[in-house]
Amino acid sequence: MTKEEVLTKICDMVADQFSVNRDKVNGKLNFQNDLDADSIDFVEFVLSLENEFGAEISDEAAEKIQTIDEAADFVIANADNK
Incomplete structure (x- = not known):
């Protein structure tokens, strides 16, 4: 998957999981x-990422993910290619 495909999928997940209008979700959004x-x-979101992309995300790695872009970068670097 390309970064754009991963980012689109993660933005869709964020919109659904956090009940946010999809048009307002972009890579720069900070989770907290x-x-x-x-x-x-x-x-719960990290577990969703693991299930969706086949990535193992340690607690230490999850603590470093602050934005949607960072989540996409992690997935690209660590996920099974689906």
Whole structure:
């Protein structure tokens, strides 16, 4: 998958999981600051990423993911190519 394809899929997931209008979701959004994600919301999202892309995301790696772009970069670097 290209970064654009991964980013589109993650933006769709974010819109659904965080109940945000898809038109407002982009790679620059910060999970905590822009989406008001608490730790439980974020853990659920990380689990969704793992299931969707086949990526193993350690707690340490998850702590470094702040934005949707960073989530896409991690997925591209670590996911099974679906």
